[in-house]
Amino acid sequence: xxxxxxxxxxxxxxxxxxxxxxxxxxxxxxxxxxxxxxxxxxxxxxxxxxxxxxxxxxxxxxxxxxxxxxxxxxxxxxxxxxxxxxxxxxxxxxxxxxxxxxxxxxxxxxxxxxxxxxxxxxxxxxxxxxxxxxxxxxxxxxxxxxxxxxxxxxxxxxxxxxxxxxxxxxxxxxxxxxxxxxxxxxxxxxxxxxxxxxxxxx
Amino acid sequence: xxxxxxxxxxxxxxxxxxxxxxxxxxxxxxxxxxxxxxxxxxxxxxxxxxxxxxxxxxxxxxxxxxxxxxxxxxxxxxx
Numbered sequence: 431x432x433x434x435x436x437x438x439x440x441x442x443x444x445x446x447x448x449x450x451x452x453x454x455x456x457x458x459x460x461x462x463x464x465x466x467x468x469x470x471x472x473x474x475x476x477x478x479x480x481x482x483x484x485x486x487x488x489x490x491x492x493x494x495x496x497x498x499x500x501x502x503x504x505x506x507x508x509x510x511x512x513x514x515x516x517x518x519x520x521x522x523x524x525x526x527x528x529x530x531x532x533x534x535x536x537x538x539x540x541x542x543x544x545x546x547x548x549x550x551x552x553x554x555x556x557x558x559x560x561x562x563x564x565x566x567x568x569x570x571x572x573x574x575x576x577x578x579x580x581x582x583x584x585x586x587x588x589x590x591x592x593x594x595x596x597x598x599x600x601x602x603x604x605x606x607x608x609x610x611x612x613x614x615x616x617x618x619x620x621x622x623x624x625x626x627x628x629x630x631x632x
Numbered sequence: 633x634x635x636x637x638x639x640x641x642x643x644x645x646x647x648x649x650x651x652x653x654x655x656x657x658x659x660x661x662x663x664x665x666x667x668x669x670x671x672x673x674x675x676x677x678x679x680x681x682x683x684x685x686x687x688x689x690x691x692x693x694x695x696x697x698x699x700x701x702x703x704x705x706x707x708x709x710x711x
Contacts, residue, residue, distance in 0.1 A: 463663065511635055520636045528643060536659075536666070539652035544665035554662035558646045559639050 432510045433613075434563070435503065436473035436601055439484025442500040442620045449502065449615045459605050467516075467564045468552030470602035477501065479598055481619065489623050500620035505613035508562045512609045514555075516566035517599070528555060552602075562609035564602050569595040 438445075444458050454471045461469045474480045484499040515521055529551060536543060552564055603610065633641075650658075652668070659666045 469663075511638070520634070524636050524639060531643075531647070535647055535655065539655050540669045541652060541656055541659070541666050542669055543659070547663065550659075550663035554659065554664075555643070557658070557662065558643055 431507045432513065433505060433507045434475065434601070435505050436475060436603075437477045437480035437618070438471065438473045438502045438504065439480040439482075439487065440500060440502065441488070441494055442498040442617075445500040445502045445617055445620075449617055452615055453612055454504075454603065454605070454615075456605055460602075463547040463549040465549050465602070466552075466568055467566060467600060467602035468549045468556060468604075470564075470604045473504065473601040473603065475599060475601065477503075477618065483598075485623055489625070496623070496625050498620060498622045501618045503616050503618045506563070506603060506610050507613065508610040512560055512562035514559075514561050514564045516564060525551075525555075556604055560606075560609060562604055562606060564604075565599060567597050567599040569597050 440458065448455050448458065458471070459469060460472050465472065474483070480501045484501060488494045488497050488499045514525075516525055529546075532551060532554070533546075555561065556564065656666055656668060
């Protein structure tokens, strides 16, 4: 068995609920194609990444605006064979090959899909392979903190645009009854963000 | 055998042993909006009618891929 210590930022009520039950609860599972690694419980390996993320959640997402937040620590044990690290070259090759194969299989079975989604491919592969955890580093651009225009007002040439975007390594723990075991969940830090008058008025 | 090689073998077995109905159900479960392409039967009377109205002189069998059904299952011909 392998193990990881991971952190999740969430509303304090969600974290307190899971900590009290000492398990990941299905009602807090992330679902849909906006989640790059498919359905499941999302974590970071970096505590501060979870902290930054949850502060953004309660200050920018209207659904959670102004709610008390928390960061939960989770130690998880899992079978190494059920862990897909999509930052590894061999595992990336596998993923891309499966993307191509899915397209071929869809056509050869006289099926059509409205739209491809990485999230759904992750769900599909996770089920076939009994995966418990997937991880990958993604780039993101903080639209509230863009840099390139600070350096140049000239017409952009490729070399004048920064390619150094911020990155975050995400982990998704699949909602399964086997394949992983949660060690004690604990609330690491919590707080409430002050809302500006402008945000409060939305 | 490496972890990825084992995965590869497992996915090979999966696709080799699955029929299209089960695959459709599993892709739906994964979240894909997927549907079966309707069987497209070529009706010679319709082709003759199209030929008469659209001045199609001959229909090459190799172009039958261009014949498809729309979502209402109505026959359409890409000319």
